[in-house]
Amino acid sequence: MLGPLAAYLPTPRTPDGGVAPDVLAALADAAVGAGVDGVAVLGSTGGFAYLDGGDRARVARATVEAVAGRVPVVCGIGALTTADVLGHAEAARVAGVDAVLLPTTSYLPLTAAEARVLYRDVAAAAEVPLWVYHNPRTTGLDLTVDELVDIASLPGVGGLKDRGLDADDVRTRCAALRAGVPEGVEVGFSGDALGAQALLAGARTWHSGLAGVLPGPWVATAAAAVAGDRAQVDAWTARLAPLTDLGARWGAMRLAGLVARHVGLDLGPLPAPLLEPPADVRAAVDAAVESALA
Numbered sequence: 001m002l003g004p005l006a007a008y009l010p011t012p013r014t015p016d017g018g019v020a021p022d023v024l025a026a027l028a029d030a031a032v033g034a035g036v037d038g039v040a041v042l043g044s045t046g047g048f049a050y051l052d053g054g055d056r057a058r059v060a061r062a063t064v065e066a067v068a069g070r071v072p073v074v075c076g077i078g079a080l081t082t083a084d085v086l087g088h089a090e091a092a093r094v095a096g097v098d099a100v101l102l103p104t105t106s107y108l109p110l111t112a113a114e115a116r117v118l119y120r121d122v123a124a125a126a127e128v129p130l131w132v133y134h135n136p137r138t139t140g141l142d143l144t145v146d147e148l149v150d151i152a153s154l155p156g157v158g159g160l161k162d163r164g165l166d167a168d169d170v171r172t173r174c175a176a177l178r179a180g181v182p183e184g185v186e187v188g189f190s191g192d193a194l195g196a197q198a199l200l201a202g203a204r205t206w207h208s209g210l211a212g213v214l215p216g217p218w219v220a221t222a223a224a225a226v227a228g229d230r231a232q233v234d235a236w237t238a239r240l241a242p243l244t245d246l247g248a249r250w251g252a253m254r255l256a257g258l259v260a261r262h263v264g265l266d267l268g269p270l271p272a273p274l275l276e277p278p279a280d281v282r283a284a285v286d287a288a289v290e291s292a293l294a
Contacts, residue, residue, distance in 0.1 A: 001072050001099060001129065001158060002186055003037025004199055005222040007211035008045040010256035011059055013268035019051075019058045023265055025066035027212060030263065032070050034215035035223075038205070039067055042076035043101060044138060045209035045252040049078070050271040056088055060095035072098040074131060078105035082121055089126045099158055100126055103133040109140030112147050119151045129158025135190070136163075145173055149180035159186035161207050167197045174201040192218075192252065193244035196233045199225035209252030210243065213259045217292045242288035250277050258285040262293070 009031065012023035028039050041063045042048040042056055051059070060075045067073050075097040077088035089100050102122055104110045110118070123130045132151055136142035143151075152160050162177060164170035170189055177187045188205030189198035195206030199222060206225070211218035217240055224232035237244075247255050254277055257267040270276060277285075 001038075002074070002188065002205040003071075004204075004206060004226050005036050005211060005218060006038035006040050006074065006188070006205050006207045007031040007036040007215055007218070008040045008043045008207060008209045008252075009063070009212040010209075010253060010260070010267055011041070011046045011051065011055075012265070013271070015268060017269070017271065019055050019062070020268055021058060021062035023267065024059065024062045026265060027260075028063050028066040031212060031215045032067060035219040036071065036211060036215050038072045038074060039063060040074040040076070040101060040207065040212075042078075043133075043207075043209070044103075044135070045212055045256060046076065047253050047271060048076045049105065050274075053084075053087060053091065057091040057095060060092050060097055064096040074099045074101050076101045076103070076133075077122075078103040078133075080105055080107065082118055085118070085122055086125055089122060089128075093127050097128060099129045099131055101131040101133050101161065103135050104139045104141050106139065106141075112141070112143055115141060115143065116147075116151055116154075119157065120154050123154050123156030126156060130156050131188075132157060132160040133190075134160065134162045145176045145180065148177060152177075152181040152185045157185060159188060159204070161188045161190050161205075163190045164194060164198075167194060170194050170197045171201045174198050174203050178202055192247050193237065193241065196221050196225040196237060200228065200230060200233060210247055210255070210259065212252075213256045213263070213265075214243075214289065214292065240292055242284070243292055246281065246285055246288060250281060255285060258282055259289055262286075262289045
């Protein structure tokens with residue numbers, strides 16, 4: 001379903017904290033126009049945890065309308081309880097998304113057994129393919145490759161989104177996942193800096209947050225990776241490193257608004273209590289974006 005690059009859009013907000021659908025539509029159109037292979041909303045970059053059900057549904061509908069079938073739309077459905085996850089999954093289906101993405105959102109980190117039950121129940125009930133999102137840094141649950149392969153074998157799972165600690169770890173995990181998951185389950189990796197290494201290793205999809213606000217450089221990097229041009233991938237990776245390093249430190253959700261200003265879009269305020277990074281970080285983002293676009 002997904003191609004080499006899936007761009008994860010931030011959720012733009014109005015001054016009073018509501019969703020800004022017109023700005024969201026502009027982000028989606030810019031990403032598709034730049035050549036991404038899929039658009040995702042309500043992931044970590046989209047701040048799903050800070051939105052209620054009504055706002056999430058509005059995000060899904062606005063994105064599906066803006067994309068208009070040009071590429072697949074994936075919608076995050078993470079929540080603390082299975083009942084809430086199922087409600088978000090149904091709202092996303094009604095909005096017309098092509099797939100749903102589920103991280104193991106929790107206050108008390110889930111066990112591997114609890115995660116498997118969650119994915120089993122949601123995959124069985126969802127009427128669109130389910131993507132498994134493994135993000136130990138945020139969720140506190142670090143699944144082994146074998147545990148991910150087991151979950152990926154559940155009926156209704158269409159793909160998974162893994163991540164690695166470094167390039168070697170990405171290559172090792174990618175090879176093991178590709179060898180273990182059932183045919184037809186797409187293997188992808190997140191990480192604005194490391195996802196291209198997964199594509200070089202044979203992964204289907206690079207899931208990128210910063211590609212949602214600055215798609216051009218990530219489209220170029222993904223194209224080089226798909227072509228097997230490691231030298232070009234390394235060149236782009238080095239060029240984007242100042243920005244991806246800032247993203248790793250501050251989070252793509254905090255950086256998205258700063259980056260979007262360079263393409264003429266105002267994403268509005270971050271949800272309280274989140275604050276915009278300090279002045280020195282904003283200046284570093286400006287310099288990094290200018291270098292990426294040079």
